[in-house]
Amino acid sequence: EAQVTQNPRYLITVTGKKLTVTCSQNMNHEYMSWYRQDPGLGLRQIYYSMNVEVTDKGDVPEGYKVSRKEKRNFPLILESPSPNQTSLYFCASARRGGTEAFFGQGTRLTVV
Amino acid sequence: AQSVAQPEDQVNVAEGNPLTVKCTYSVSGNPYLFWYVQYPNRGLQFLLKYITGDNLVKGSYGFEAEFNKSQTSFHLKKPSALVSDSALYFCAVRDVSNTGKLIFGQGTTLQVKP
Numbered sequence: 001e002a003q004v005t006q007n008p009r010y011l012i013t014v015t016g017k018k019l020t021v022t023c024s025q026n027m028n029h030e031y032m033s034w035y036r037q038d039p040g041l042g043l044r045q046i047y048y049s050m051n052v053e054v055t056d057k058g059d060v061p062e063g064y065k066v067s068r069k070e071k072r073n074f075p076l077i078l079e080s081p082s083p084n085q086t087s088l089y090f091c092a093s094a095r096r097g098g099t100e101a102f103f104g105q106g107t108r109l110t111v112v
Numbered sequence: 113a114q115s116v117a118q119p120e121d122q123v124n125v126a127e128g129n130p131l132t133v134k135c136t137y138s139v140s141g142n143p144y145l146f147w148y149v150q151y152p153n154r155g156l157q158f159l160l161k162y163i164t165g166d167n168l169v170k171g172s173y174g175f176e177a178e179f180n181k182s183q184t185s186f187h188l189k190k191p192s193a194l195v196s197d198s199a200l201y202f203c204a205v206r207d208v209s210n211t212g213k214l215i216f217g218q219g220t221t222l223q224v225k226p
Binding site: 004031035040041042043044048050058090092094096099100101102103104105106 | 116121144146148154155156157158161163202204206210212213214216217218219
C-alpha cells in the first residue's frame with residue numbers, strides 16, 4: 001500500500017530536549033516536505049526536499065532541521081524544542097511534476 | 113503573493129441537505145487547486161483537484177468542486193451531506209515557484225447534524 005509513515009504519532013517532551021520525528025514514503029517520490037498545522041493558520045511548510053541531499057527552507061523553518069540521506073526518508077529534527085513548537089506536524093511526499101501530495105497521519109507534539 | 117482563503121471557520125448543515133464549503137484563491141497564472149479532508153486523529157486525505165479542463169471537478173466520497181476563474185473561487189460541494197462527512201476541510205493551491213509546495217487555507221470545520 002502506498003503510504004507516508006510518520007513516527008511517533010504523539011510525543012510529549014520538555015523544553016530543550018532534542019527530538020526527531022521520522023518520515024518514510026514507499027512511493028519513490030522525489031519531493032518531500034514537512035508542514036505544521038496550527039488552529040486558524042492552516043498548514044505551513046517548514047522544510048522541503050527536491051531530492052536526496054537537496055533540502056531548503058519553507059515558510060517557518062526556525063528551530064527545525066531536516067536531512068535527506070535516502071530518497072524514502074525525511075526526518076524532522078528539533079535540536080532544542082520550545083513550547084511554541086507545540087503543534088501538529090505532517091510529512092508529505094509528491095512525485096516531481098506531479099500534482100497532489102500524499103500526507104502522513106500526523107505527529108502531535110507537545111513541548112512543556 | 114499567493115494565498116488561499118476559507119472565509120468560514122465552521123459550516124453547519126443537516127444530514128441530507130446540500131453542503132458548500134467556500135474557498136477563494138490568489139495566484140499568478142493558472143492555478144492548480146486542491147481539497148483535502150482531515151478526519152479526527154487522521155492525516156490529510158486528498159479529495160479532488162483542478163488542473164485544467166472542466167470547471168466542475170468530481171472527487172472522492174461524492175464531493176465535487178466548481179472552479180470559477182472570474183471569481184477566483186473553488187468551492188467544495190456535495191448534493192446530500194452525511195453525518196460521516198463531519199471533518200476539517202482544507203483548500204490548497206500549488207505554489208507556482210515551488211511546485212511541490214501547497215499553500216493552504218485556514219481550514220473549515222464541517223458539522224453535519226442528523
